[in-house]
Structure formats: structure tokens, C-alpha cells
Amino acid sequence: MDLFQYRDGQLFCEDVSLDALAGEVGTPTYVYSRQTFETHYDKIARAFEAVDPLICYSIKSCGNVHLIKLLADRGAGMDVVSGGEIHRAKLGGADMSKIVYAGVGKTDEEIRLGLDEGIGWFNIESEAEFENIASIARSMGKTTHGALRVNPDVADPNTHAKTTTGKKETKFGVDIDRARQFFAHYGKDEHCRLTGIHLHIGSPIYSAEPYVLAIRKALELIDELRGQGYTIDTLDIGGGYAADYETGKSPDYAQYAADIVPLVAGKDLKIILEPGRTIAGNAGILLTRVLYVKLGGRKKFVIVDTGMHQLIRPAMYDAFHFMWPTNVAPDHLPDKRIAEMPNPGLDLVDVVGPICETGDILAKARKLPPVARGDLLAIHTAGAYGMCMASNYNAMPRPAEVLIEGDQWRLIRRRETYDDLTAAEVL
Numbered sequence: 270m271d272l273f274q275y276r277d278g279q280l281f282c283e284d285v286s287l288d289a290l291a292g293e294v295g296t297p298t299y300v301y302s303r304q305t306f307e308t309h310y311d312k313i314a315r316a317f318e319a320v321d322p323l324i325c326y327s328i329k330s331c332g333n334v335h336l337i338k339l340l341a342d343r344g345a346g347m348d349v350v351s352g353g354e355i356h357r358a359k360l361g362g363a364d365m366s367k368i369v370y371a372g373v374g375k376t377d378e379e380i381r382l383g384l385d386e387g388i389g390w391f392n393i394e395s396e397a398e399f400e401n402i403a404s405i406a407r408s409m410g411k412t413t414h415g416a417l418r419v420n421p422d423v424a425d426p427n428t429h430a431k432t433t434t435g436k437k438e439t440k441f442g443v444d445i446d447r448a449r450q451f452f453a454h455y456g457k458d459e460h461c462r463l464t465g466i467h468l469h470i471g472s473p474i475y476s477a478e479p480y481v482l483a484i485r486k487a488l489e490l491i492d493e494l495r496g497q498g499y500t501i502d503t504l505d506i507g508g509g510y511a512a513d514y515e516t517g518k519s520p521d522y523a524q525y526a527a528d529i530v531p532l533v534a535g536k537d538l539k540i541i542l543e544p545g546r547t548i549a550g551n552a553g554i555l556l557t558r559v560l561y562v563k564l565g566g567r568k569k570f571v572i573v574d575t576g577m578h579q580l581i582r583p584a585m586y587d588a589f590h591f592m593w594p595t596n597v598a599p600d601h602l603p604d605k606r607i608a609e610m611p612n613p614g615l616d617l618v619d620v621v622g623p624i625c626e627t628g629d630i631l632a633k634a635r636k637l638p639p640v641a642r643g644d645l646l647a648i649h650t651a652g653a654y655g656m657c658m659a660s661n662y663n664a665m666p667r668p669a670e671v672l673i674e675g676d677q678w679r680l681i682r683r684r685e686t687y688d689d690l691t692a693a694e695v696l
């Protein structure tokens with residue numbers, strides 16, 4: 270579900286015309302629908318409510334402080350992977366005791382920050398990291414909780430190799446055999462209390478099945494560990510729930526929950542979820558303007574004012590993002606968002622950015638309504654892993670971010686300037 274819909278041939282976000290918005294804030298601009306963002310959170314919370322989960326929004330997917338605040342106000346926890354994300358969570362008003370902190374390379378400074386802020390759980394990725402966290406906690410006279418990230422050796426065949434994390438040979442977590450030894454060594458530590466198991470098998474995961482396989486393995490391990498006298502009170506099942514990049518491709522939350530909830534209900538476990546993409550993905554678009562239309566051999570290129578530096582997913586993961594002009598004739602209204610659009614009179618084009626890289630492609634061999642210089646395109650499902658992965662490559666200022674609330678909009682991040690590009694340089 271999202272609230273980017275056409276009215277009389279013009280694309281609106283909630284009740285704001287995107288053409289009018291572009292006239293005021295310019296392009297490229299990330300535009301988020303507040304209602305879509307919040308509705309996704311509410312729906313996932315409702316789908317899993319039978320197990321009263323703690324839903325920790327994955328800040329890495331889209332970390333603007335204003336968006337964090339919307340979910341913190343709804344009682345969400347946060348999933349972070351760095352000191353910088355702890356900082357963002359704090360600015361967004363998140364409850365620090367509801368923070369889970371993952372990542373294989375936590376520095377001493379970041380660990381101290383997490384301990385000082387009293388975050389809920391460190392998700393532990395290795396023996397060496399555990400020893401470091403426990404030793405820093407001891408030296409600070411603090412106690413914290415750890416959830417061991419277990420690698421269940423499960424993957425969704427539809428997940429891109431670069432975003433699969435649950436296989437044995439990834440850098441994340443430890444395998445089940447090592448998990449047993451882990452508890453034998455560290456399971457009674459007083460300063461980092463290992464009371465949880467953490468899973469995150471990759472992203473996006475297009476069905477409940479990989480979760481079910483992973484959770485079954487985790488539950489067996491938990492039973493075994495409890496049998497040995499360890500207190501395990503938390504199971505964090507991670508993120509990875511899909512966003513609807515193509516209409517109807519991702520399951521709805523009830524479908525995930527129908528298979529997952531019965532497995533974990535009644536096990537005396539605090540259940541944590543770490544969704545990011547599924548909340549933010551379809552809540553955001555990247556609004557871009559056509560600069561030029563150019564022929565190259567038999568190819569037609571649509572050159573726009575954004576590219577891989579501002580939305581890297583197509584270049585990095587071969588990701589599909591539906592895009593369409595914001596102003597269309599009736600026979601070009603998109604009934605669905607799919608790769609092969611059936612409308613008549615479409616042009617076959619490559620949509621490319623201004624970056625000096627041949628790989629700066631946003632859409633390859635895509636059928637689009639004919640466009641001309643000055644037209645606006647909306648690149649959909651760009652809310653997650655869009656702005657947060659944007660860079661200044663080629664010395665391009667990063668886009669503005671706008672939050673739409675009904676018929677109102679507010680700038681939640683101003684467009685960068687040339688001065689911003691050099692602000693940290695010691696001139």
C-alpha cells in the first residue's frame with residue numbers, strides 16, 4: 270500500500286501534487302508519505318500482535334531524524350548498526366532501552382556510547398567482539414544484555430547475493446555449533462549477559478519460509494541452552510520483510526505472521542523484529558527531472574538529474590525500481606507497477622544519470638511513456654536504502670528530503686550546497 274497515486278493524470282503524494290512540489294523545492298528530491306510510513310509500521314505491529322513484539326525500526330534503511338521520531342512516538346524501538354545511528358535514534362527521541370545494536374565491527378568508542386546510553390541489547394557477532402564488549406562494560410562498571418547472532422545457514426533464493434546474510438560463509442554471526450561453544454565460554458558473564466538469540470538472514474525475503482527454517486533452528490538451540498541452565502528470554506528474528514518493488518510481489522504482513530507467530534508464541538520469549546525496507550521502501554519516491562533525451566546508436570537514453578550517487582540500488586544490486594512520469598495521458602496511467610508495462614505507445618529507453626560511469630543506470634531497456642526535457646519522473650519504492658546510501662560522488666550535492674502530511678509538506682532535510690561539499694575539509 271502507498272499513497273503515491275494519480276489524480277486526473279497527475280501524480281500526488283497524499284494530497285500534494287508532485288509537480289507543484291517540484292516547482293517549490295526543485296529536484297532531485299526524496300519525498301516521503303507520512304501516512305504510508307506509519308501505516309506500514311501499524312500493520313506489521315498488528316500482524317504480530319499475538320506475540321506482543323518489540324518492533325525495532327532499522328534506521329539504516331532510512332534514517333532521517335524526523336522519520337525516526339514518527340515511529341519512536343508510536344512506541345517503536347530502533348535497530349542500529351553504528352554510533353552514528355545511536356546518535357540519530359537519540360535525536361529522534363527513541364527509548365534507548367528499546368535499541369538493538371548489530372554490526373560486525375563495533376569500535377570501542379561506539380561500544381562505550383551504547384553502554385553510556387543504556388541501549389537494550391548488543392547483538393553479538395563474534396567471540397572477540399563479545400570479549401571486548403564485556404571487558405569495556407566491566408571497566409565502566411556497567412551491565413548490558415547480549416543477543417548472540419546465530420547464522421542458521423538459511424537463504425532465500427530470491428535474495429541478491431550481496432544482501433544474503435544467513436549463510437554459513439558470511440561475515441555475520443556464528444554458526445549453531447559455535448553458538449553452543451559460545452555459551453559454554455561466555456554464557457555466565459556478569460557484565461554482558463547473554464540472554465538472547467539474534468537472527469537476520471538477509472533482505473529482501475519474499476516468503477515466510479526462510480524465517481520458519483531459521484526460527485526452528487534457533488528454537489532448538491534455545492531449548493538446548495535452557496536445558497543447560499542458561500537464561501534465554503529474547504529471540505530477535507531480524508528484518509528483511511520485502512517492499513513491493515513490483516505490484517503484488519511481496520507478501521503482506523499477515524502472510525509472514527501466519528507462519529512465524531505460531532512458532533514463537535507461548536515460548537516465554539520476548540520477540541523482536543527489525544523491519545526497515547518494508548516500512549520505508551514504498552513510503553518514499555525519488556523525484557527527478559529529465560535533463561536530456563539522447564540517441565546512442567539504436568538506443569534512446571533518458572538522462573535525468575539523479576543517478577547512482579543518489580540511488581545506488583540499481584547499479585549495486587541490479588535492483589528494479591518502477592519509474593513513470595508524474596504527468597500522463599489517460600492511456601498512460603499505470604494500473605500496476607511492473608517491469609513490462611502493457612500501455613500502448615511506450616518508448617524503449619535506458620534511464621541514466623549524470624555520473625561519469627557507464628554503470629550509472631537507473632533503468633535498462635525500460636518501456637516508458639515518451640518524455641522530453643523538463644518532464645518529471647517519480648522513481649518508486651526508493652524510501653529504503655535510497656537517501657541513506659547517497660554520496661557526493663562527482664561532487665554532487667545530496668538531494669532534499671520532504672515529508673508529506675495530508676495536504677501539507679515540510680522540508681526534513683534541505684538540499685546540500687557546494688559549501689556543504691567542502692565543509693569538513695580543512696581549507
Ligand SMILES: Cc1ncc(COP(=O)(O)O)c(C=O)c1O
Nearest residue numbers: 327469472508509543544545546
Ligand atoms: C541486522 C539487520 N537487521 C535488520 C536489517 C533491516 O533489513 P530490512 O531493511 O530489509 O528490513 C538489516 C539490513 O541490512 C540488518 O543487517
